[in-house]
Amino acid sequence: MDNDTVVFELDGLRIAFGDTTVVEDLSLTLRRGETAALVGESGSGKSVSALGALDLLPPSAKVDGTRRLLGESLDGLPKTRWNALRGGQVGFVFQEPTTSLNPLHSVGKQLAETLRLHQGLRGRAARERARELLVAVQLPRPDVLLDAHPHQLSGGQRQRVMIAMAIANDPALLIADEPTTALDVTVQREILALLARLRDTHGMAMLFITHDLNLVRRHADSVHVMKQGRLIESGTVAQVFDTPREVYTRHLLAAEPEGRAVALPAAAPTLLEAHALSVAFEQGKSWLGRRPAPFVAVHPLDIQLARGETLGLVGESGSGKTTLAMALLRLTAADGEIVFGGERLDTLRGNALRRRRRRFQVVFQDPYGSLSPRMPVMDIVSEGLRFHHPELSDAEVERRVAATLDEVGLPADCAARYPHEFSGGQRQRIAVARAIILEPDLVVLDEPTSALDRSVQKQLIALLRDLQSRRGLSYLFISHDLAVVRAMAHRVMVLKDGRVVEQGDCDTLLSRPQADYTQRLLEASGLGDRT
């Protein structure tokens, strides 16, 4: 077959739940060997479109329009035909590798099941083919992994198993729905390279759904931009990225966080200092067994932070960056000396420590989990203030809450509303308001932007920088996203497996990384391309 074969075609796809239309008039064509990217911010209808096109939505969804796979119309197919199609001619890779494998069955068994259902392979033949697939997705030690259970694999390895399942029956179309969002950046890159290679060797068409334009630029051939359920722009990667037609596309493209941290005054006094700080977790022991050596999450390290400075803590998941921050906040038991504002923090206990907490606050990653769903914004923001300043009158508390909400760019009337009425970016602003209303000296920002869309990220970063220059805050900024760190931090500390790999001035470190690991991070984040 030549490369112009149309594999998948959508014409005027419309999806509605009840009276609400979530996708309208979506048309796209996918050719053999082509990767088409469906991009848009969260809620733009990209995942629903893919699921709806292959009839994977709940029965309450109403799907209209023409769908064709290899020339065969998909409208009104019986259920059995759909089942043969999905997993057979169409493969899926989903976002969350932790939940998409059955934890009770071995990898080999799960692969064999797909093979049995679609190709009728059994026993030794199925196992042999499963092994070949594991080799094809470049997993090490395929013979051992065949009998491994999902919890024994890392996230990246699980995603590879998912890909092996998706390609097991030589599909013509592979749908990858945010396949790398849950993975570390360096792993991300390998998985996408693997997908591209498999697409070429198997001659598949790939529909790649993502919100990350950075990935699209490197890994896709054509781009389809969606906004609120509508396709607003399509074209080749070069067309869309170089000469975007729509304002929204330009807005998305320009959403890369920009700017740099505000310059520090020359002799900023030291605010926070830690010497030989380490965190170890005891591991459970079996009956009568010996207790295994404690797991060291953070090896002894020194850290310093000046007043008004931002220190970026960078590393992949499991590198100990959050644990380190929690130890500095005295929220996790740790060894070593912590000096905050000239006072030993590690020796304080009970009430004395609680009173100091006003001065160091934290903003967490998940904008949905960090606000109590049962409290109105007024209570959430004022809670700490009322505890630390019980002498304030109600009117004064309300005045301060209103002023703080205004400062983080939220409308005044939101104080009486509940968290669920706000978008992710607004919730994160509420969390920032809760932290700064106490007038702290230090705010720990634990991945505050990673759950947000790029354009919202950009606004939040601008807000955080603005607050820093106005209030002279120090930030400990935790992130795996180097683009965001570059826009925020004065200094950067790179962590790997609980040890400091490299640290130094932000610009210097990101433009001329010394350690191999930092270079890989930088490469994977795509920052290297444009600087």
Place this chain on the structure above:
Amino acid sequence: MTTRRHFRASPIARRRWQVFRGNRRAWWSLWIFATLLVISLGAELIANDKPIVMQYQGQWYVPVLIDYPETEFNGFLPTATDYRDPVVRRQIEERGWMLWPPVGFSYETLDRELDGPAPSPPSARHWLGTDDHGRDVFARVLYGFRLSVVFAVILTAGSMALGVLIGGVQGYFGGKVDLVGQRIIEIWSGMPVLFLLIILASLVQPNLWWLLGIMLLFSWLGLVDIVRAEFLRARNLEYVRAARAMGLPSRLIMWRHVLPNAMVATLTFIPFLFTGAITTLTALDFLGFGLPPGSPSLGELVAQGKNNLQAPWLGITAFLSLGIMLSLLVFIGEGLRDAFDPRHVLSTQTSPTASASSGLPGRSAHGQ
């Protein structure tokens, strides 16, 4: 802003209320139960052996509330007046009037003017007949219902307070507190409650408070596991960590942030505690180890029904009153459980579009 806030139920509470109201059986059960409860709370005004109000020699008396000595009405003895006594009655009615409740018997009034031997069948005088002591069954059911419900309310409230406190402390602090607490609870829950009560009954004359106290010692155990699990889960939620980072003391964090989460599980447990309390009390009374003799108790009525099979109105009344009461409670409990279940779909509301954008339903595609 603050003042307005207090009058506005949170959206979650409103949704729950809606779900509860949507369940017609639970809704009606709640109303019927509430009506019965209100009626039984005013039992003294419905079934009593004293007039509600009366006038005697131009003076007002309220016998329901105040015991007047017989000398007040020209009697000889300074004891409390027996208004059912024909002599007293004649005396009063000659110089005034009396307003009687619709049923002229209290739960312990012995009717000495029965036509036949007790237990006597239902009649206009005794709507549900009398028991084998000649006491009015309707009055006993009315007072018995009230006593059971009051007993259950106090026991449930007490077990909730204890269970939530102990479970909460264990779950929130975890570690050694949890470990030691759990072992103690395991030992404690091994105690045979019924035997303890029976042994107690042979040592002291048990009254309502004794029974409550003994049962309270054990009834909170069931709650601890649930509350503990909820607290264990909630203490690692980000908003709880944020509250800790804010410097709030543990008791405030538990009260404001963790408890509301645990309350959902606790509230769904209430109907079970409630029905459990009622059945235990009934069982003890049936066996004769419960409330002191003469108390209006449904369990005692069941025992009478069993002993007087020739008088079926006793057994049938006991069965119906217990059956209806427990069924109503179970229906209400069902409604509560649905209302607090976040996955319960409102029947009026079709598939929410919010879930559509995240593409949740895709998992099933694998392994096919």
